[in-house]
Every structure is written in structure tokens, then in C-alpha cells.
Amino acid sequence: MVYIIFGVSGSGKTSIGKKVAERLALPFYDADDFHSKENIYKLKNGISLTDEDRWPWLEKLALEIKKWSQANGAVLACSALKISYRELLASKSVVLPIFILLDGTYVAIKERISQRTGHFFDPALLQSQFDTLELSKDILRVHINSSVEEVVNKVLMKIQTTQSQLGLIGLGVMGSSLAQNMLSKGFSVSVYNRQVAEVEVDVAKLFVESLADQTKVKGFDQLVPFIQSLQKPRSIMLMVNAGKPVDLVIKALLPHLDLGDCIIDGGNSHYQKSIARSQFLKEHQIEFIGAGISGGQEGALKGPSIMPGGSEKAYNVSGKFLEAISAKDRNEKPCCTFVGPEGSGHFIKMVHNGIEYGEMQLIAEIYYLLRFYITLTPPEISEVFSKWASNGKSSFLLDISAKILQKKEGEGYLIDKILDKAGQKGTGGWSTVAALDLGMPVSTISESVMARNLSGMKGERVEAAAAYQLKNSTFQGDRDAFIQDLEEAYHLGSIINHSIGFDLICKASEEYQWQLNLSEIARIWTNGCIIKSELMQEISELFKREEQKTILRFPDIVTRVISTKGSLQKTVSEALSLGCPVPVLSAGLNYLLTYTSALASANMIQAQRDFFGAHTYQRNDQPLEKFFHTDWEE
Template sequence: MAVYIVMGVSGSGKTTIGKLLAKELNLTFYDADDFHPPENVEKMKNGNPLQDEDRKGWLAVLAENIQKWNKSDGAVLACSALKEKYRKQLTSIPKENLRWIFLWADFKVILERLESRKGHYFKPEMLTSQFEILEEPNYGLRINVNTSEENILKRIMVNLNASEAEIGLIGLGVMGKSLALNLLSKNIEISVFNRHVSGKEEDVAKDFVQENADKYTFKGFDDLKEFVSSLKRPRKILLMVNAGAAVDAVVESLLPFLEKGDIITDGGNSHFKDTLRREQALKEQGIHFMGCGISGGEEGALKGPSIMPGGSSEAYKQVGLILEKIAAKDKNGNPCCTHIGPDGAGHFVKMLHNGIEYGEMQLIAEIYHFLRFHTNIDPEAIADLFEAWNEQMKSYLLEISVDILRKRESKGFLLDKILDAAKQKGTGGWSTNAALELGVPLDTITAAVLARNISGMKELRVEVSNLYNPINNQNGNLDEIKDELFRAYKTASLINHATGYDLLRVASSEFSWNLNLSEISRVWTNGCIIRSGLMEDLVNIFKDSNNHLLLNKNIIFEIKENQASLTKTVGVSLQAGYAVPVLSAAANYLLNFTSAQNAANMIQAQRDYFGAHTYERTDKPRGEFFHTQWKNNN
């Protein structure tokens, strides 16, 4: 049998709730106050708080009785047990047979309750001393008593009847809620937490639990300590909060309730350097921190996303099985989730996923724009063309673009009513910054990021357009350009992926991550935004070699077949007055990358001229540097 100890400061309702609980469980109720010797009672009646010496004998008697109750039918005991050392003395039976229930509320709430009581020897002015010595437990049930007795008992029974949760999720935004439902659908026991902000975020977790009560049984909290106490050890906590300061704030607030071996997993789009910093700081405290990229949007989070966790192997062994259960499945039925690598590797890979995504989205957008206005065809016709292309490409982004193009509102197309000012969350720009730091050319992704920046200058663009009166040729013939446009699109997409994977390759070496590009590609074959037929091919390509993608013989053949179409399309587009930044960047990258001789010799000469930066010579071994006095003084 079990012994239930209902604890808390005076006025928290230990006796009342204890009696109700005993009746509900069909157990005998005991009040610890009844076991005080007369001298203790007299002292408290006179308004003098008890000292540790006063409590020694009292606690010993209680411990003996707890042993007796445990051997018989069990019991419910109401006892303040404010200090951890008192609770340790009361733990005279196996821990699994002793259930702690901590009743709490703010000082003001408890004081009001005490002032309304009559005929009790405890004086309200003694409450301050109780709060001062209270050491809140980080185990057992934590129940806020600022509600009705009926609700308090109901919450206790729900928690007692439910087993400890396998994982906890913090942050019930769109992605957080979808992931929670995904976990529940896989029969994974969870607890959820959302902060309480008066007037903004009130009862979010409770309401979410209630909304899904017909289908699932799980626990929701707006008290962090209660939330952590509901989790199995080692605690596994998934953060779904905004990147940046919010992650640091949540981690800081969690630390007082965590123990060595507990695991925090950040599932947001955090910068990989922040993840590295957090992982190192928490490692010193014996707590694991994992940076986990999650791609797939709201639908993917609900039905199965692509998941990219990074962190220690030890932490992945604890969390990986859960993440793999909720991940999308590849064509062979394996989860689109893998241990990416140590420290910030997971978030770096997710960042680069988003960078490639930026490039692919801009590529489709500029081809749509060129077709819409140069050939003057409606979105439905472009949707038909994209749908035909996608029979070969099998691209999720091309697929959703077809749906977007066909969406009507009233008598027109919804797309025509959407403002041409694109937003971004920063991951594309982070990819560009990382490429600059690592010395990797990232032409297409950078062009896509900058195109979004220009799009955001809507008012200025309108003003400048009126000043320049640009001429846009609208006499294009779809039948004449569509085949070459498709070849240009395929080629630019290949180059966009090649530059992204090159950044992964260099980062892997720089940070000693030992990234498996084939496995990363496999994880990206389903659930994520950039899934495509090309991604399926990359799984096999990178099994053979981690070299630059444009060195693969099959890719070389395809690029050679279609390079002329790419450069011609760029020329036609620009001459017709339409910006194609990613198509142009792809063409320029390819020309630069495949040129045995380019313009950099002039740059080196210029640098040496004005700054004596030196240069290497073609007729001398690499690594020898020279300087010239360039100005002829004669």
C-alpha cells in the first residue's frame, strides 16, 4: 500500500484536502498536528514558531507511524514538511510507496485564507516564517490551491492515476501543438507547458488538454515546477519557443528543477552558435542540451516531420527513439530522423536546409513571374506547366506552387491579390553569413536572401518604378521558351543544391562534425520542405563520395546538356526586363566554377598595387608570394 503525504504551509488546505483525498482513496486520514507533544502546541498557541529541536521527536513518531501504515492499508497524512531534511526523516518506507502532494499558492492567497479561519491556534503572522523556511520539493505532485476544493481533488486524482510522462513539451504555438498531437498519436505519454501571461496567454496548456480530452489523456501545466515533476527521470524536455533570448530564458527557468542527466532539446530554428554555447554551458552542470532542426511546417509536425537532432550520442540514445517515432518515413519505411552530429550540427544542417529552401522558392517564384508577365498567361496555365514539370521533379515546393496558382478568390486568382513583399525568419541570411565565414561561395542562396530584402522595399520600388518607367516585354511565346525554361530550372536547382551541400561539406571539416551527406539527404526525402526526386538521387550520390556535387559524372553530363538553356534563359529574361536573381546567380556560379582562368588575377594585382598584399605567379610553385612596384616612375 501507499502512504500519501499532503504537505505545504499552514493555510494551504492540507487537512481539508487530505480528508477529501482519504475518502476518495478509501484510506484513513491523519493530521500531523495531532502528533505534536503538548509543549509544541503550547508554543505555537503563544505565537512562537517551532525550532528544529522541537520537531525532532515529532518527526520520529511520524516516521514510525508511516512504517506501520505502509504495512497495513496505507494512509493519508497532512503534514507541513517544509524542509527537505524533515521530508528525508519521514521517508522511512520505500520511495515508490510514499507519494508527496505539495499544496501551494502565493503568499497573499494563503494569508487571506488564514485570516478567514477561526478557532485555529496558528497565527497568521507566523506565515512569514513558514514561507522563509519552505524548501519546495522538486518531486511529487505540485498543486496550486487557488481554486475550489473540487478542482484541487480532481487535479490530484488525475495526476495520481496517470503515469509519469515520457517527454515534456514547452511552447504551444502552432508547431508545438502539432508536435504534441503527433506524440500522442504514437502513444507517447507527454506533459505540455505554456507560460501564463495575463491578458495574452492564459490557460493555454489547460485549454489544449481540454480540447483534446475526448481523444487523448495527458497533462497540461502553467507552473514549471509541476510540469518538470510530472516527467520520468531522466527528464526529456522539448522546447518549441522562439529562437534567441526566449530559449535562454526558458532554459534558465528550468535549471532549478533539473538534475544531472536530464535532457533539454531545442526544436526551434536557433542559430547553431547559440546551440553550441548552450550545450557547453549545460554540460558543465551535467545536463544534456540538443539542438534539433524540425522541418515540415504545421502539417509535417502533425503527421511526420524531417528531424535533424544534434548533440551528444548519450543524449540521442535517450531522446532518439521518441523523435524517430514521430518523424516522417522514407521510401523504405525508415524514420526521416538521424543523429546529425555533436553540439551545433543539427541546427547548422537545419539552417542550411532553409537556405536551400530559400533558393528553391525564389527560383520557382521568378520563373512564375517571368511566365505570368512575359508570356501574359494566367496562373492556371502556369499551374498546368508546373504540374507537368513535377512529374519529373517530384518537388514538394513545385507541388504546392501548383495549388497556389490555382487558388481562386471571387472571380480572380488569390495570388494576384497578395502583396509582393516577402518575409523571412533569418535562417537564409544565417546560411550566407556562415558561408562568408567559412569562405564558401553560396551564390544562389545569397541571391534569394537579397531578393527578399529588395521585395520588402515595396514603397520605394513603386516610387522608383515611376521614375525609371521600365519597359517589360509582354510578347513572349510560351511554346517557344517552355522547354528551355524547364532545362534552365532543373540546372539552377542542381546548382542551388550543390552550393548548399558544399557549405555542409566544409562546415563538417571545420567543426569536426563528420556529417554524413547521404544520411542527411535521406532525412530530407520526406517530411521536409525541400523533399524532391533530386533528394532521392542525392542519397545514392553521396554514398559513393562526399565530393562537391558538380564533380559527379552524372551531374556533369546533365549540366553540360542544359547549361546553354540556362544562360539563354537568363539572357532572354534580362533583355525582356525581368529580374531572375537565382537563375542569374546559378549561371554565373557555374561559369566561375568551371573556368580554369577567371578574373581574379586582376584583383590580386590591384590588391598588391594599393596594399602590397602580394600575389602568386603561374610560372612559379604555389605558395611563393611576390610583390611589385607597379607605378613606372621613369
Template sequence: MPQTIILMGVSGVGKSTLGKMLAEKLKLAFFDADDFHSEANISKMNTGLPLNDDDRKLWLENLAENIKKWSDGAVLACSALKEKYRQTLIQHAEKPVKWVYLYEDYEMIKSRMEQRKDHYFKPELLKSQFDTLEPPAYGIHIKVNKSPEENLKKIMNELERPHIGLIGLGVMGKSLALNMASKGIPVSVYNRDFKDVEVDIAKNFAAEHEETYIFPWFNDLQKFVASLPKPRNIMIMVKAGAAVDAVINELLPVLDAGDLIIDGGNSHFKDTAKRIKMLGEKDIYFLGTGISGGEEGALKGPSIMPGGSKVAYERAGEVLEKIAARDPWGDACCTYIGPEGSGHFVKMLHNGIEYGEMQLIAEFYHLLRFFCGMDTSAIADLFAEWNTELRSYLLEISIDILRQKEENDYLLDKILDVAGQKGTGGWSTEAALELGVPLDTITAAVLARNLSAFKADRIKASKKYHFKTVGENVPSREELFRVYRSVMIINHSIGFELLRAASKEYNWDLNLSEIARIWTGGCIIKSGFMEELVNIFKDHHSHLLLQDKISDELKNINFAKVLSFALENACPMPLTSAAATYLFGFSSQQSSANMIQAQRDYFGAHTFERIDKNRGEFFHFNWKKPD
């Protein structure tokens, strides 16, 4: 796309030299702003007097009119020392303008100026230029401390680097912006100003990090969008739902065809599909992008799950892959997931598996602490022992939690036992119901959080029910570990089967091995088992529980010892119970569903299939005997 590039800075930084080299490299026309000065301006500078704003006014407006005419793009060397000068220059621009700010320290520039001969700009005017200079808070900044050839190479590297704008400086937004900046990706930031609620968020963020990174900041959305090079790449990090639509509606009037919006929040996959369709009709790209890893992951490298058009991913993929975590093999934990809302569906299911893993750890901690007689420190040590094999991030952080004290008490004991949630677990259950896929463990984890919310009623019930505890036949550490790992495997298998069903139903062609791979680093559910799944799904394309390696491990697990102990002691273990029940049901040649079909046919004439007839043939029976 044709573009105008303006090289700016004080006299002596090499604007003209680098400008000509850059123009030749990009096959663009070159113009020197000095050639547009009036005779009066040149005469004044020859006498050693600096130009004032009145002197510059006609010069800048003349340049602005010429920039408008450069339809094929151009490179312009111009001092443009003040922000108002720069805004005047681009006031009529109809094509993208990129700024390159060239700088060096005063003494170095002065030395260069003193060596120049036969130039109307006198070295004594340099001090006034440095006094006037207002370095831009945007564009490419190049310190010209190398040879012209090396400085040109630095400019080209920066020009070829993708630029992105980020909207929403909450915890995740700030961390992602810092991540991008640390990878050398130019990023502009915007956050609304909302009286007494959100004030100077973007300004303060940029100021806080100004010694390390340059963040062009905005609280005016139109100016934010106008500052981005075209075609624009804009990531929005706001709360899922109405807030996303509100931002899109604000953006639409100021976007152009070919611009790209990336939604990095936890949006519902159906909402994402609608947005892709709506924006596609306006020739605007949209990527629904799941991001996992929390604040630390967003800062240091998350797992990223982009879904939408392949063309949109090719635009944004370089940025997303640069900021993503690395898997154990050194590749980015980011891959193109598929079309429509597939990226957000995969992130939703990631969170569903996460719900299950968190509940699994919580209920084993509860069993060990209150029914097996282990103290908090001993449980932490046991989990650490287990984690040498499991290498689970969630188990790792749980060990830290168990060991954290406040004064002489464990902090965990001071936390109210009411679990919060943001909806993605429940969305997973809803999706499973729509697709007709069992989701036992994830649903059990969601419902366990729901039950925890009834704290007041639970307190009352605890005084009415006094279930007798036995406290005998405590399972061994080995028995507990094997059941724990088995439940973890079943929870993953249930989650991946939902992905397989969605891929088939929506024609997404999901690659389960690739999804497992990008979940081996940067995300909440990374573990040693996830690394195993990469190869398992690469070599096998059937249900995880049908793989020989998995079935050989699970068929010898004695769930009864752990679950019977829990039941005898009135210890709720909903996820472990759900996992065992799912495995028993999945591995049962004969299920109880024939009774259900008979019941349905009895009261509703819903018909049934017979084992002595072909599948697809349906029958009805008059069950009620005549009087």
C-alpha cells in the same frame, strides 16, 4: 534509478493484486496503504461509514514519511482519490514518484466488491469513493478490463515509455504535443500566463483535446518540472534568441543533474553551442534540434535534426524518431546529426536551400505569367506536368496556390509582393562568408526578398524606367523545364557544399547521405531529387557537380535562351542568373581572380602566387612605373 510507483484508484480495481505483481516484476518492495490505517479508521469502515478528511490526515502523513524512507524505491497501493491527498503523499518524496491510475466503471467494480468476503471495506462504501474521486490529469491511466497479467503488461508498457514535457504552445508546440500524444508518448504541457497576451493557453489546449488525449497542463513552471519523472526530458518551443535563454534561466533553479533540454526552435548554431557548453558544466544535457515541416509536418511527422552529445540523443532519440516522418524506405526522418550546434546548422542550411527553391518557383511563375503570356491556370497545369518528375513539395503547394480563387479572382493576385523572412537564409550567407564558401543561389534568394521590401521605391522607379520588352523568341516548355531542374540541382549542390565545409571546419563528421535521407519526408524541401541525393552522397564524397550523372545533365543545358529572353524583356531572374554564373565559374579552368590578386598587390602589397612557381610561394611586385 530507484523510484516509487503509486497505484491508485477506488477499492476493487485491483491495486493490491497488481501492485504485488508489479513489485515482483521490478524487484521492488510492495506496500499496501490499507496496512497503515489506524485501528479507529478500520473500525469506522467496518461499521459501513466512510472516512472523512480528518480521519485520513494522519494516515496520509504517516504514508508520506514512509515514502521518504523508501530510498531503494517501492510500489505502493493507495486509493489517493483526491488531488490534495496525492500531494500530501509526495510532499516529502526525495526520489521520483510515478502515478498509475487504475479505473473501471462503477457497475463492474460493484460486482467485484460484492464477491469479496472478509474485507473491512463494505461494497456500500463504493458509491462514496466514486463521488470523492478526482482522476489525476497526469500519470499512467490503465483501464483494468483485462486479466491481471494483461493489465500488468499494459502498466509495464507505459512505465517503459519515455515521458516528455513541452514548453511553449504556439502553432508548432501544439502540433508537436498532439503528434507525441498520438504516438502514445506521455507529454505534459506548459505555457506561461501573461496578462492580456497569453492567458490559459495550456489549460485551454488540454480542455480542447480532453476527449482524445490527456495532457497534464501547467502555467506554473516549478510545478510543471516537478511533475515530470526523473531524469527529465523537456522540449522548449519558443522564439529563437533571448526567449530561449530566458526559459533556460527559469528552468535552471528547478532542474537536476542529468536532466535534458531540447531546443526545437530555429536557434543560431553558435548560440546552441554556447548553451551546450554552459549547461554541460552544470551536468544538464542540451540538444539543439532543427524541426522542418511547418504546422502540418509537426502534427503528422516532421524532419528532425538533433545536434549535441550522443548521450543526450540516446535519451531523446526514441521520442524524436517516433514523431518523425517516414522516408520512402520506411525509416524515421530523424538521425543524430553530430556534436555542438550541428543540428541547428543543418536546419539553418535546410532553410537556405528552401529560400532558393521558393525563389526559383517564384521567378519562373513571374516569367511565365508576365513575359511568356501564360495565364495562372495554364502555369498551374505546366507546374503539375513538371512535378510528375520532380515530385517537389514546394512545387506541389505552389500549384495549389496558383489554382486558389477568391470569388472570381485568383487569390495570388491580391497578395502584396513583399516577402518576409525569419533570418535563417541570411544566417546561411553569413556562415558561408565565414567559411569562405560561395553561396550564390541562396544569397541571391535572400537579397531578392530584401529588394521586395522596397515596394514604395519600386513603384516610383517603375514610373521612371520604361524598359522595352520584346516578347519574341519565347523559350519552349522543354527549355524552361531543363533550366528549372538545372537551377534546382545547382542550388542543392551549393547548399550541401556549405555543409561539407562546416563539417570539416568544426570537426562534426556530417553524413551528407543521411542528411539527404531525413530530408526526403516531412520537410519543406522534400523532392524526388532529394531521394537521388541519398545514393549519390552514399557512393561519392566529392562536390555534387563533379559527379558524372550530374555533369552529363548540366553540360548540355542552354541557360542563354531563357536568361537572354528574360534580360531582353527586363524580367529579373536573380536565382537563375546566380546558378548559371556559379556553374560557369565553377567549371572555368581560368577565372578572373588573377586580376583581383594583381589589384590587391598593387594597392596593398597583399602578394600573389605564380602559375610558374609552387603553390604556397608568394610574391610582390612594384607595379607602378617610376616617373
């Protein structure tokens, strides 16, 4: 930023400006040093300058201001008495300079001038300067009826109020929506977006122009002025693509930040990357928060669920902003909480997305079964989903699925024109890899990822269908009874999927010593995010009420599972007999059957391992610390 200390001659522009520059660690310039010899001659001889005299001087200063704003900023002492003069000074700068008027009475300033020595200004010209002075709404006014030090402090306080409380880098769909959310909560915001010829041009400028009524937003396409526009300690949210772009932005920011500033990565970064970035920035005494954000474009605009992980010091700097822009739960508490140490926020977001994958696939399988094997129309399936939602099974994903099935295009339904090839951004797969690292089963999550991968083999599937010519069957039984079983199967499948996700979180918390609060995590997922549901509300209450870490072990859930297990078995059996693939419903059932079996098939696996690799085994009739090997061919 360039700060222009202005006022009539003798108001203290130079002395105050120098001290302000020193406090801000910026270079100081005096506009009088840029006057032409002709102007100085006139001023020394009591001849008032005309606008014709001033325009070249102001033009020259405008170019200097542009250079200073492109560097590290500056403080300039300049009379700038007319509005037109100030407009010209600001005309070439990318970032509008801030004008601070040193305001004093004619009598007081005349007394000051009379005591000055060695200055070319003729005191007789003072009245003409007061007559010329024009005020405007965009200036900051500081009265000079106190000591120099007190005036300097007043100026710095005024400057602080003009700086933005929050900074945001990256004005894509999520970034621009979050920026508007911040502004709607009353925060002043600076936004930055890079310039890429023919790809990203004037993005920040256009964003600011689109918010014509908003006075608390500043747009930048240069990084240094953006950083300097922020209050300290700075809170800067990154909304750029995960991976290398995050590291590049951090590298660019680092030389210009001050100790205690906080960077918030709000993208879908891998939790291990967040741990590494946090440790790197800690060495430079810069705070870091890896914040998972869920809710899509609408959530970002109106209030998402936010999952910040980092140091408590970092959360003390930036947490208040994150809580303010988040969604609110049924008790009006923010759907944002300090999750835990470095990496935990993005780990939680990763698992959120894993659960999301499972929930989406469950609904997709049920839609497919109802549509092509029970032969319901899209509106009829929409009605089924809406009824389930009214029966206590409402969720964001079930609700939007009901709406999707109502959407028509021409005479047909849009769902029938969408290519059956699912996209993904990798976070579901990350959950699967993390589970493997931690030795945890994530059957429904991993199967939902595999289902998307298999859907991506569209060309090969078409060829295989032609080669096999398999004839699938149509359901011939009691449709109403089957749909009732299907409702219970869906609910139980969802319970199992959620339990698997929370078990993974619990295991990571123990492994990494994060001490995560499962009830709080579930609570911040009750609104604003993609997996918000009535079930999530219940899970939050269960974790809060009982000392239990596995959803499937809560007494209320055990009772429900026992009463609905038969419906899940019937559904999976009937679907497979009809030739309908239900990978996640099947995985959920297999997980449940294995989880609730005191005796599993793993004894055969251990015998096989010992047979071909002498890996040893334990015995159920011997102490578990003992291991045995058998020569199986003797």
C-alpha cells in the same frame, strides 16, 4: 505531483507513504494530523465519523494539497475511501493528485491493527471502513501482501506508469502540432505554456480540453508540477521563440532537473547559440539536443524531418522519441538521424532553410517570367508546373506553387491580391553569414536573401518605377520551345542551388570536425520537410553510392549539366533582354560558369591588390609557396 496513498486504517499508509516520499525526495504528510480535536475524540472512542465531520477536514486537506502542488509536490497518507472524498481532495489543485490504493484483505489488516500501539483508531471501526471504500477507474491499486520494501517498489512502479514520457513547452502552432503528433504515436505527454494576462491565458488547459478523447496528455501552467510529471531521465522539448526566450526557459528549468535529463531545443536557433547552451548545460550534467525541425504545421502534426545535434548520450535519452514522431522515407526509415556533435543539428537546419530560400526564389522568378513576359494565366502556369513535376522534377515547393496558382477569390486569382513584399525570419541570412565565415560561395542562397530584402523596399520600388517609366517587352518567339528551355533551366538552377548548400555543409563538417554524413542528411530531407523532392532522393543515393563531396562533380550530374547549360543560358539571356529580373537563375549561371572555368578573372584582382596595398600575389609559372610584389609604376 502530489501522491495520495489511501486505504482503510491499518493498510500501511503511513509506513509505505514515508518510504515512498523518501525515495521520491518529497515531503511526507499524514492526513490524520489534520483532524480536528473533535474528530480524534470520536475515533478514539469508537464513534464513526459522519460526512459532516469529514468535510471540513477534507476541505482543509484540499487547500494543503493545492499548496504542495504549487511547491515541489508531496506524499500524503489519507483514508479517502469514498469517490466524493477523493474528488474534494483534488478539487483545488492545479495538477490532479495521483491516488494509490493499498489493497488488502479484511483478515490481514485486522491482524495488523491488533498489533498496533499508541494509535487512536478503534479496530471495531475497520468493517465500516471496508463497507465505505469505493473503487474507481482513476486510482492505482497496489496489493500489500508482501514486505514493506516490495510494496514501496510496487507503488513507485505504478507512479512511473502515470508519469509522462515526454514534455513539451510552448503550445504555438508548431508546438501544439508536435504534441498531437507525439500523442498519435502512443506517447504520454505533459505540455506546459506560460500564463500572460490577456495574451496567453489557460493555453495548456484549453489544449487538453480540445483533445477530449485523449487520456495520455496532461496540461500545466506552472513549471515545477510540469517537470515532476515526467519520467526520468526527462526529455523536454522547447518550442519557444529562438533567442532569449530559450535561455530564459532553460534557466527556469535548471534548478528542478536531475542529472541526465535532456532538453531539446526544437526551434530555429542559431547553431553557435546551440553550441554555447550545450556547453553550459554540460557543466550541470544536463544533456542537450539542438534539433532543427522542418515541415511546417502539417509536417509537425503528421511527421516532420528532424535534424538533432548534440552528444550521443543525449540522443540515447531522447532520440527514440524524435525518430518515432518524424516522417518516414520511401523505405520506412525515420527522417531523423543523429546528425553530429553540438551545433550541427541547427547548422543543418540553417542550410536547409538557405536551400529553401533559393528554391522558392527560383520558382517565383519563373512564375513572374511566365506571367508577365510570356503572358500565361495563373491556371496555365499551374499546368506548366504540374507537367514539370510529372517529368521527374516534383518537389513540395513546385507542387504547392501549382496549387497556389489555381486558387481563386471572387472572379480573380488570389495570387494577384497578395502584396509583393516577402517576409523572412533570418535563417537564409544566417547561411550567408556562416558562408562568409567559412570562406564559401553561396551565390544562389545569398541572392535569394537579397531578393527578399529588395522586395521589402515596396514603397521605394513604386516610386522608382514611376520615375524611370521603363517599358518591358513581351516575348515574341516560340513559347513552347522557350518553356521547354525554361524547364531545363529550372532543373539546373535547382541542382546548382542544392550543390551550393551541401558544399557549405561539407566545409562546416571539415572546419568543426563534425564528420557529417551527407547521404544521411539528404535522406532525412526526402520527406517531411519543405525541400523534399525527387532531386533530393537522387542526391541521397549519389552520396551513398560514390565517394564524392560535391554534387556538381558526380558523373551523372556532369552529363546533365552539360546537356542543360545551354537552356539556362538562353533563359537568363532572354529574360534579361525582356527586362525581367531573374537574380537566382542569373546567380546560378554565373556560379556554374565560374566554377567550371579553369582561368578566372581573379588575377586582375590580385594585381590591383598588390598595386594599391602591396598585398603580394602568386605566379602560375612559379611554386605556389612563393609570393611576389611588383612596383607597378616603375
